[in-house]
Amino acid sequence: MRKLAPLTKLILTITVTIWAFIMNDNIALAGIVALLAGTAAVSGLSQKQYKAMLSLAAFAAILVAFQYAFGSGVQLSLAAGFRMLIMTYLFFLLLATTRIQDLTAALVVHCRVPYDYAFMLTASLRFIPDLLAEIKAVQEAQACRGYSNKGNIIDRIVSYLSIVQPLVLRSISRSETMAMSLELRGFGNQAGRTFAAELTLSAKDYVTVGLIAAGTVVILSR
Amino acid sequence: MLNLENICFKYSNQTVAAQDISLTIAAGEFVAIAGRNGSGKTTLTKLIMSLLKPTSGSITFRGENTKKFSPADMARYVGYVFQNPDRQIFRDTVALEVAYGPEQLGFSPAKLTLAVEKALQVTGLEAVAGAYPRALSKGQKQKVAIASALAMEPEILILDEPTSGQDSQSGSGLMELLAGLNAGGCTVLLVTHNMELLAKYASRTIIMDQGTKAYDGSTRELFSQARDIAKWGLREPATTAISRALTEYGIQVTEDPRYLAKCLVDLIGGARHA
Numbered sequence: 241m242r243k244l245a246p247l248t249k250l251i252l253t254i255t256v257t258i259w260a261f262i263m264n265d266n267i268a269l270a271g272i273v274a275l276l277a278g279t280a281a282v283s284g285l286s287q288k289q290y291k292a293m294l295s296l297a298a299f300a301a302i303l304v305a306f307q308y309a310f311g312s313g314v315q316l317s318l319a320a321g322f323r324m325l326i327m328t329y330l331f332f333l334l335l336a337t338t339r340i341q342d343l344t345a346a347l348v349v350h351c352r353v354p355y356d357y358a359f360m361l362t363a364s365l366r367f368i369p370d371l372l373a374e375i376k377a378v379q380e381a382q383a384c385r386g387y388s389n390k391g392n393i394i395d396r397i398v399s400y401l402s403i404v405q406p407l408v409l410r411s412i413s414r415s416e417t418m419a420m421s422l423e424l425r426g427f428g429n430q431a432g433r434t435f436a437a438e439l440t441l442s443a444k445d446y447v448t449v450g451l452i453a454a455g456t457v458v459i460l461s462r
Numbered sequence: 463m464l465n466l467e468n469i470c471f472k473y474s475n476q477t478v479a480a481q482d483i484s485l486t487i488a489a490g491e492f493v494a495i496a497g498r499n500g501s502g503k504t505t506l507t508k509l510i511m512s513l514l515k516p517t518s519g520s521i522t523f524r525g526e527n528t529k530k531f532s533p534a535d536m537a538r539y540v541g542y543v544f545q546n547p548d549r550q551i552f553r554d555t556v557a558l559e560v561a562y563g564p565e566q567l568g569f570s571p572a573k574l575t576l577a578v579e580k581a582l583q584v585t586g587l588e589a590v591a592g593a594y595p596r597a598l599s600k601g602q603k604q605k606v607a608i609a610s611a612l613a614m615e616p617e618i619l620i621l622d623e624p625t626s627g628q629d630s631q632s633g634s635g636l637m638e639l640l641a642g643l644n645a646g647g648c649t650v651l652l653v654t655h656n657m658e659l660l661a662k663y664a665s666r667t668i669i670m671d672q673g674t675k676a677y678d679g680s681t682r683e684l685f686s687q688a689r690d691i692a693k694w695g696l697r698e699p700a701t702t703a704i705s706r707a708l709t710e711y712g713i714q715v716t717e718d719p720r721y722l723a724k725c726l727v728d729l730i731g732g733a734r735h736a
Contacts, residue, residue, distance in 0.1 A: 382550060383534055
């Protein structure tokens with residue numbers, strides 16, 4: 241996965257998601273899941289990422305159980321579970337094996353997405369780990385002032401405000417700083433922007449896209 | 463009062479941040495913790511505060527093991543002031559902000575008002591009690607954070623680099639405040655990079671190096687000998703360096719900056735008249 245160009249991975253993700261919705265054959269869907277799991281196994285992800293994939297599978301199993309319990313047939317419930325797994329695994333693999341700035345570059349260069357929009361996507365994805373770290377830091381700071389997540393649900397929500405408020409205020413001031421530093425670094429200069437990311441397509445990419453196209457033809461012709 | 467015995471700690475990414483650390487902090491001490499970035503200073507203070515739990519070893523506070531204590535439990539006895547006050551300030555006025563901690567601990571209204579008033583008075587924030595805390599200067603915000611900790615009437619105050627990013631005047635103002643608190647009986651544990659402030663205020667220094675305790679003893683002793691403190695990423699304060707250099711010429715002077723200056727003037731004056 242890592243060796244493919246970002247564009248190829250994007251095409252792969254979108255097409256296979258569409259396949260998952262067109263196909264009704266549970267065996268074929270299960271095959272795709274197995275294929276994705278196999279791809280993940282050879283992609284050299286971290287232990288944490290593999291664990292996340294396992295928990296996604298567990299979540300899919302719960303989804304199937306619920307569907308079945310609420311009166312859907314076995315076939316239909318299984319298909320829903322597989323589809324959910326395929327979609328989440330695909331995006332998971334895409335994000336785990338592609339640097340976000342490469343993805344932005346591919347969107348802008350190949351897909352002609354305006355840079356501002358592509359940047360918004362990457363900036364928001366990039367902020368998630370930052371935000372999680374910030375939540376932890378604020379939680380620690382308030383814990384030292386006697387904050388504890390105990391009591392009934394209403395107490396908890398009220399006390400959680402002492403975490404949310406500094407978090408929101410900090411995030412706002414941080415986004416202001418970020419906007420300023422972006423402008424200082426030439427954000428908004430539309431003419432002749434280039435990317436440091438490596439975007440050229442290799443033989444591997446053409447083969448992969450060819451296979452995807454062939455697969456699509458086969459699925460549609462059935 | 464506080465006792466750490468053979469403390470080890472590993473982060474989930476297997477980084478060893480504390481290795482076999484044993485130390486005792488007595489009531490009323492003013493202890494500085496120094497060392498290069500990533501040497502385990504903050505880890506040590508977070509372990510004391512129960513924000514982190516040791517992988518092995520035990521921490522006892524007043525003879526009680528803190529293993530089952532949450533940070534909120536520890537907050538009754540230990541005030542912790544973080545480097546960045548913006549992470550904790552969230553209320554509309556300074557007085558309300560300072561009142562958050564005591565409220566969490568369930569102080570009675572009368573006791574709460576008194577504790578807040580006292581904390582504001584000690585930190586010199588009475589004049590801005592009604593101000594919006596986030597609009598204050600960095601030094602003032604740090605004082606709000608200290609007042610917030612003091613209002614909970616802690617026995618130990620831990621501060622993680624409270625003077626970073628401040629001009630030297632507000633930095634020493636802060637240190638004078640801590641010295642005053644210490645004189646009033648509060649135990650102070652200060653993480654710092656500032657050697658001048660450390661030499662001037664802390665009677666005892668603990669130096670961390672790669673997760674181990676590299677030095678634990680009197681601050682005077684640390685600087686008085688020709689110890690190679692550069693290997694711990696530290697730099698001798700100018701006054702100590704000058705007085706030691708003079709000692710090598712057989713001139714005995716004190717390390718106190720004020721007297722050092724006087725000694726130097728006397729020396730130069732003497733030379734002129736001769």
